[in-house]
Amino acid sequence: MPKEIIRLVDVRKVYRVGEVKTIALRGVNLVVYRGEYISIMGPSGSGKSTLLNMIGLLDRPTSGKVYIDGRDVSKLSSKELAHIRNREIGFVFQTFNLISRFNILENIELPLVVRGIPRKKRIKRVLEALRMVGGDESWLPKKPTQLSGGQQQRVAIARAIVGEPEMILADEPTGNLDRASAKVVVETFTRLNKEGQTVIIVTHDPEVANCTDKIYILRDGVIVGAEEPNRDKCIIYTVK
Ligand SMILES: Nc1ncnc2c1ncn2[C@@H]1O[C@H](COP(=O)(O)OP(=O)(O)OP(=O)(O)O)[C@@H](O)[C@H]1O
Ligand SMILES: [Mg+2]
Numbered sequence: 001m002p003k004e005i006i007r008l009v010d011v012r013k014v015y016r017v018g019e020v021k022t023i024a025l026r027g028v029n030l031v032v033y034r035g036e037y038i039s040i041m042g043p044s045g046s047g048k049s050t051l052l053n054m055i056g057l058l059d060r061p062t063s064g065k066v067y068i069d070g071r072d073v074s075k076l077s078s079k080e081l082a083h084i085r086n087r088e089i090g091f092v093f094q095t096f097n098l099i100s101r102f103n104i105l106e107n108i109e110l111p112l113v114v115r116g117i118p119r120k121k122r123i124k125r126v127l128e129a130l131r132m133v134g135g136d137e138s139w140l141p142k143k144p145t146q147l148s149g150g151q152q153q154r155v156a157i158a159r160a161i162v163g164e165p166e167m168i169l170a171d172e173p174t175g176n177l178d179r180a181s182a183k184v185v186v187e188t189f190t191r192l193n194k195e196g197q198t199v200i201i202v203t204h205d206p207e208v209a210n211c212t213d214k215i216y217i218l219r220d221g222v223i224v225g226a227e228e229p230n231r232d233k234c235i236i237y238t239v240k
Contacts, residue, residue, distance in 0.1 A: 002033035004070065005166055005198060006055055011064035013050050013221075024050040026221040027064070032200065034166070037193040039201045039209035039229075042218035048202040049171050051218065055200065056089050056169045057081050069166065086114055090160030094172035096152045098144040104130075104155050105140040111163040129158040132195075133188045150181025157188055167198040174208055174235075183239040186211050190236065207235040 013025040024047045032038060032055075040048050053059040054066055057073060066073045068084060076084070098107045105126055112122045127137065133154040144152050153173060160168055170189065174182035186208055193199045201212060209215045211234035215227040231237065 002035060004031060005034050005068065006030065006032035007065075007067040007070075008051075008054065009065040009067070011051075011054055011061045011066065013047070013054065013059070014062045024221055025054070025061070028054075028218075028221070028223055030216070030223060032167075032198065034198055035193070035196055037190070037199050037213045038216065039203055039212040039214070040216045040218055041203060041206070041209050044204075046218045047221040048218055050221075052169050052171050052200070052202050055167075056091055057085050058091075086111055087163060088166040090157075090163070090165040090168045092153070092156050092160050092168065092170035092173045094175040096144070096149075096156045096176075098152055098156060098159075100144055103141050103143055104135075104147070107144065107155060108159045108162050110159060115163070125162055126158070129162040130155075132161060132192065133158045134184065148181065149177050150184050153177060153181070153185050154188055157185070157192075161192065161197070167200065168192065170199070170201045172202055172204065174203065174205060179235070179239045182208065183235045186235050205235070207233055207238055210234040211236055 008028050008030040011025055011028040015022045015024055028051060042048055054061055108126045108129060109122045112125060135154055174185055177185060189199050190211055201208060203209050210229040210231060212229055215229055216223050217225050217227060
């Protein structure tokens, strides 16, 4: 039996800005098992980022429950939440979110610095993570702007995996990339998943979603169904 790592039970999220109330999620139920490769699609404003932020413990639901590894996260202290975010969740964003004044080594090692891991061990892990995303040692002293967008996103993925998290959550990871770079980024996620990593990708791009194993469709804050991917229309095969 694969291990259940995420369970969302009737998750609702209401944003309030002054008098204005927006219902972003209206009762989402979702179970994710270790090793799954999932994408979430849906129109702009349907709640995809909100949903990913709930799974990634970046925000709390208005009602409903989020369980990570069987633990009800609403019962955890902020210290315990920070611990789970650092240990078990790797986030990848559309805009890479690398720190521009840090070089590539310093960017990737950040989650390990937070954990207090000694420098020698950090560098070893950084190199392993960088190789996993198809990068090499020559990148380490560079600043993010000295790399292409696709390379920067692969550095962001290396930072996400360096601490060997339970899951990778990616919000529009190819949204700012040209097709060739998007393909390389999706190849990277696909390889990581083949090695056992749980990966969840929010995307607008059907050619990205078609590379995953299951496509959930979100509409107006609810999951309205799941689609089977069409591998012939996966960017890995459509972009030469
Ligand atoms: N911090 C916030 N405060 C108020 N409203 C918000 C906030 N974040 C999101 N919303 C609203 O919640 C709804 C869902 O937003 P969300 O960002 O989750 O959608 P999305 O599916 O990720 O859209 P996109 O594809 O454009 O990224 C939208 O109506 C949005 O305006
Ligand atoms: Mg979004």
